[in-house]
Amino acid sequence: MAFVYPGFLWALAALAVPLLIHLFHFRRYRTVYFTNVRFLKEVVEETRTRQNLRHWLVMLLRMLAIAGIVLAFAQPVLPGAAESQSARRSVSVFVDNSPSMDALGEDRSLFEQARDRARRIAEAHGPDDRFQLITSDLEGRQQRLLDRDQFLDAVDGLELSPEAPPLERVYKRQLDALQQGPGDAQVYLISDFQRSAGLLEADTQVTHFLLPMESQTPRNLSVDSVWLSDPLPLPGQRATLHFRVRNHGRQDAEAVSIKLFMDPVGPSGSALSDAAVLANTASTQQGQGRQIRALTERDVPGGGSLEDTLVFTVPEAGWQLGEVHLTDYPVSFDDRWFFSLLVPEQFSVLALGDREVNPFLQVALGENPRFDLQQADLGNVDYAALGTFGLIVLEGLDNVPPGLAEELLAYLRGGGQLLCFPGSNATPASWQALLDPLQIRLAGRSVQPRTVAELRAEHPLFDGVFSKVPENLSLPEARVYFRIQASAASREDPLMLFSDGTPFLARYPVGSGQMLLCASPLQRSASDLPAQGGLLVPILVKLAAAASLDRPMGHVLGTAGWIAVDAAAAAEGSPYGEETLPQVYTPSGQAFIPEARPDGRGWRVRLDDAAKAPGHYRVAMAGQGSPAGGEQPMAYLSFNHARVESDLNTWSREELDEAMGAAPHAFLDSDPERLSADLERLASGRRLWKACLIFALICLALEALVLRWPFGGLRRKAKGPAPRATTPTGRMAG
Numbered sequence: 001m002a003f004v005y006p007g008f009l010w011a012l013a014a015l016a017v018p019l020l021i022h023l024f025h026f027r028r029y030r031t032v033y034f035t036n037v038r039f040l041k042e043v044v045e046e047t048r049t050r051q052n053l054r055h056w057l058v059m060l061l062r063m064l065a066i067a068g069i070v071l072a073f074a075q076p077v078l079p080g081a082a083e084s085q086s087a088r089r090s091v092s093v094f095v096d097n098s099p100s101m102d103a104l105g106e107d108r109s110l111f112e113q114a115r116d117r118a119r120r121i122a123e124a125h126g127p128d129d130r131f132q133l134i135t136s137d138l139e140g141r142q143q144r145l146l147d148r149d150q151f152l153d154a155v156d157g158l159e160l161s162p163e164a165p166p167l168e169r170v171y172k173r174q175l176d177a178l179q180q181g182p183g184d185a186q187v188y189l190i191s192d193f194q195r196s197a198g199l200l201e202a203d204t205q206v207t208h209f210l211l212p213m214e215s216q217t218p219r220n221l222s223v224d225s226v227w228l229s230d231p232l233p234l235p236g237q238r239a240t241l242h243f244r245v246r247n248h249g250r251q252d253a254e255a256v257s258i259k260l261f262m263d264p265v266g267p268s269g270s271a272l273s274d275a276a277v278l279a280n281t282a283s284t285q286q287g288q289g290r291q292i293r294a295l296t297e298r299d300v301p302g303g304g305s306l307e308d309t310l311v312f313t314v315p316e317a318g319w320q321l322g323e324v325h326l327t328d329y330p331v332s333f334d335d336r337w338f339f340s341l342l343v344p345e346q347f348s349v350l351a352l353g354d355r356e357v358n359p360f361l362q363v364a365l366g367e368n369p370r371f372d373l374q375q376a377d378l379g380n381v382d383y384a385a386l387g388t389f390g391l392i393v394l395e396g397l398d399n400v401p402p403g404l405a406e407e408l409l410a411y412l413r414g415g416g417q418l419l420c421f422p423g424s425n426a427t428p429a430s431w432q433a434l435l436d437p438l439q440i441r442l443a444g445r446s447v448q449p450r451t452v453a454e455l456r457a458e459h460p461l462f463d464g465v466f467s468k469v470p471e472n473l474s475l476p477e478a479r480v481y482f483r484i485q486a487s488a489a490s491r492e493d494p495l496m497l498f499s500d501g502t503p504f505l506a507r508y509p510v511g512s513g514q515m516l517l518c519a520s521p522l523q524r525s526a527s528d529l530p531a532q533g534g535l536l537v538p539i540l541v542k543l544a545a546a547a548s549l550d551r552p553m554g555h556v557l558g559t560a561g562w563i564a565v566d567a568a569a570a571a572e573g574s575p576y577g578e579e580t581l582p583q584v585y586t587p588s589g590q591a592f593i594p595e596a597r598p599d600g601r602g603w604r605v606r607l608d609d610a611a612k613a614p615g616h617y618r619v620a621m622a623g624q625g626s627p628a629g630g631e632q633p634m635a636y637l638s639f640n641h642a643r644v645e646s647d648l649n650t651w652s653r654e655e656l657d658e659a660m661g662a663a664p665h666a667f668l669d670s671d672p673e674r675l676s677a678d679l680e681r682l683a684s685g686r687r688l689w690k691a692c693l694i695f696a697l698i699c700l701a702l703e704a705l706v707l708r709w710p711f712g713g714l715r716r717k718a719k720g721p722a723p724r725a726t727t728p729t730g731r732m733a734g
Contacts, residue, residue: 008074015063022059054706061703068696075689090145090181091125092132092174093118095155096191096213098164099333100645103192103215109330110213111160114190117211117675118155121188122148124679132177134170136163143173145181160333162557162612164197164645171200178206193651196644202663210656211668211675215648219249221256221300222334222646223324226553228341234370235317235343241310243324243337247300248647258326260294260310265319265636293322317345319636321616322553334646338615338638339553346372347544350389353377353396354423358522360530361393364537371544383407387566387602391417391544395522398423398430405433413511414599415564417543420515421522422482438508439490440517443483451477453499455535461495461507461542476535478504480526481519495539505539512564512599516543554638558608565619565635566602580621582634587615602634611639 095118101111122131131151134142135158146154171187178185190211191197202208224244233239241260247253294310314320324337349371351357357366357375366373374389376382378401386392386407394400400408412418422431428442435441452475456462475496484503486492493507495516508515516539520527529536555563565582582596582603595606611617619635651659653667668678 006074008070011070011073012067014066014070018059018062018066022055057706058703061699061706065696065699065703068692068699072689072692072696076692088183089125089129089186090132090178090183091121091129091186091188092134092178093121093151093188094134094170094174094190095158096136097158097161098136098194098197098645099160099162099641100164100192100194100215100331100648101213102160102331102333103220103648104330105213105216110192110215111158113670114213115155115158116672117190117670118188119152120672120676120679122151122155124676129183130181132174132181133158134173134177135161136165136170137161138163138165138170138173143177145177162614162641164642167191167193167197168200171202175203175206192648193656194645194647195649195651196647199651199656199659202660202665204661204663206663208660208663208665209668210660210665211670212650212653212656213670214650219247219251219253219302219328220331220334220646220648221253221326221328222246222248222643223258223326223337224305224643226322226324226337226339228553233314234346235314238311238313241294241312241322241324242307243310244305244307245298245300245326246305246643246646247302250302252302253300253328255297256300256326256328258296258298258308258310258324259292260312260322260324261291262293262312262315262320262322264315265321265633314343317343319343319633321636321638331646331648333614333641334643336614337554337640340616340636340638341553342551342635344390346370347391348372348374348389349391349393349544350386351375351393351395352381353394354398355396358395358530360522360536361395361540364540365544368541370541378404386411387414387416389416391419391540393540394418394420396421396423398425398427400431400434402433405437408434409437409510412513412515414602415512415566417513418515419540419543420517421520422518424480424521424523424526426482435517438510438515439487440492440508441485443485445480445482447480449477449479450481450498451475452496452504454497456495456497459493459495461539474532476504476520476528476532478520478527480521480523484517484519554640556642557611557614557639559642560606560608560611560637560639562604562606563637564599564602564604565637583620584610584637585618585620586611587613587617607637607639614640 095114097111097114101109101114103110105113118133125131125148127148129148130145131148132142132145133151133154167189171189174187178187185206187206187208188211189208190213192213192215193210222245224246226241226243228239229242243258245256245258293312293315296308296310298306298308300306310324320341320343322339322341324339326335328335347370349365351361351373353375354377357373361373365371378397381404383403392408392411394408408416408418420434422442426442426445428444431442455473455475478498481504484506486506486508490508492503493509494503494505495507496504498504502519503517504519506517508517518529520529522530524530552563581593582605583591584594584605584607585591592610594610596603598604605619607617615638617637617639618633619637620633657665657667669675
């Protein structure tokens with residue numbers, strides 16, 4: 001117990017006044033003689049006992065009333081739950097700035113309300129207390145303790161973040177920082193406490209204060225992903241874009257408008273600057289200022305999802321910066337999905353063999369305007385240019401030289417596509433340089449005719465080839481073939497199988513690329529595969545376009561990891577020599593050097609720590625000291641918010657209270673006025689002057705009651721006529 005004005009306690013000396021009055025208040029009694037006073041004596045003794053009891057009660061109530069009035073002026077304070085016994089305290093405040101905090105509260109966004117509550121918490125503490133401000137970013141600088149002014153400045157600089165870490169991870173960071181601070185430790189958690197963030201295991205040695213932020217948003221829609229299922233057409237042709245929209249609320253969403261925006265970027269990167277990308281991104285939020293490539297309206301059931309398509313015309317060759325956008329107010333962080341894709345003028349294919357281009361390849365690819373089919377023999381192979389081809393076909397080679405094998409392996413690891421048809425006179429040793437590193441070998445050559453027994457029609461390479469697989473599908477017959485043997489480490493993925501389970505055509509992933517190996521040469525005399533265009537052509541087309549289709553169209557912030565980018569196009573025109581490094585430009589135009597390493601055909605870059613905002617990021621080759629903006633574009637990478645916070649379901653107070661267990665904790669009211677009162681009580685204790693004043697008034701009321709009942713009736717009788725006694729003769733005595 002403490003007192004705000006302890007000087008008033010001297011007034012407790014006034015308690016002696018009623019005590020003296022009651023102790024020295026004497027009544028004089030006149031003696032009256034009666035002949036028989038036995039009954040009168042009993043009445044007088046009973047009255048005197050009750051009067052003494054009344055006097056003592058009145059004296060006690062008056063003293064208590066005076067004490068209550070004096071204490072009310074002294075203003076006693078009862079220490080609150082947050083009252084520290086030390087001069088200084090260490091306070092850690094978590095302000096949730098994850099995407100879901102952009103939801104609308106009572107009058108503004110939850111994030112703006114959370115910043116205001118953090119300021120009130122700091123202002124309610126003493127100037128000597130030390131503070132930690134931690135957010136969803138979990139930055140290293142947030143591990144140091146600040147004074148109150150520094151803390152308030154840091155709160156003013158907070159912004160929304162794409163990060164949404166688990167609550168337990170945030171809490172461990174808070175405990176680590178509090179161990180370095182003075183005095184008692186206090187943890188404040190200001191968050192919407194989404195279920196996706198999980199719960200924490202609270203430390204019983206730390207005092208916790210939870211401030212749940214409640215959203216007024218009844219529903220939320222999100223664009224979860226987009227993808228292309230078919231090979232990308234050439235400029236001017238139509239393409240189909242698939243998308244998925246999810247309804248995280250319980251109510252059905254009717255007539256949801258879904259739009260596709262797409263901006264072409266020329267090969268030089270000059271068609272759309274970073275400033276234009278940023279401006280277009282801002283205008284997209286308003287739904288105006290950009291050309292809509294496709295538009296649809298769909299109903300999305302409550303708690304369900306919708307998968308649909310948007311058909312658009314490819315504008316031109318080069319990079320396409322796209323965005324699928326829906327309108328869903330006020331939670332908007334997940335209303336857009338950014339994507340980027342590269343549309344080549346033609347898909348480049350290299351046919352590498354000992355003779356002229358195979359006529360079957362010429363028919364399948366050479367006469368198709370989508371493809372640029374080039375032929376080379378072993379004597380004129382440009383190894384430096386291998387990375388420029390989306391597909392390389394080895395056809396009719398009886399021997400693979402070690403130098404070529406080494407270059408082809410590097411091509412595969414960098415994301416290339418390789419299709420191999422061994423020559424009729426090939427031997428296991430002649431292909432050893434290429435296949436041994438992949439733990440694959442050609443076991444032997446056979447001329448006994450065999451028919452392929454199984455076709456895996458569900459394989460992605462056959463996607464779209466069959467609307468329904470015919471029951472009497474004619475499969476190739478092999479008349480000249482090799483037995484393919486592969487270890488488990490090769491991760492063999494068969495597409496066609498003989499009856500004994502050995503593959504006729506199999507896929508082998510290598511690095512970021514893939515190799516397809518056929519057991520028979522690509523000759524009509526060796527098998528029926530060349531004549532079956534329904535099988536051969538889709539395989540060739542899918543492989544040739546796989547370089548564009550396999551490249552992720554969009555990434556999630558913070559989880560993309562290493563991303564492969566093709567530096568071949570940029571390397572040809574790069575003026576900066578061998579020291580050229582990738583450089584990344586954010587949607588706002590800021591440049592930074594990412595974590596990067598060379599990899600086969602290009603580079604691998606990692607932007608997890610640097611990419612903070614959704615949008616399109618331009619990757620260019622830039623040497624040290626290169627002129628800003630003069631770099632050759634290498635690729636465009638599109639990043640999006642994680643959808644983990646799209647589900648707005650939160651933990652209830654009862655669930656949070658149960659999770660905290662025996663750890664000291666309390667819930668604070670998010671209302672500003674009630675929060676200020678709670679913080680004042682927690683910081684300085686509960687003031688009891690009102691209770692003391694009420695106690696004094698109660699004592700005075702009880703005093704009035706004691707004076708009137710039940711003793712009031714006895715006092716009125718005492719004031720009446722004196723009792724009379726009679727003598728035996730009937731005459732009055734006295």
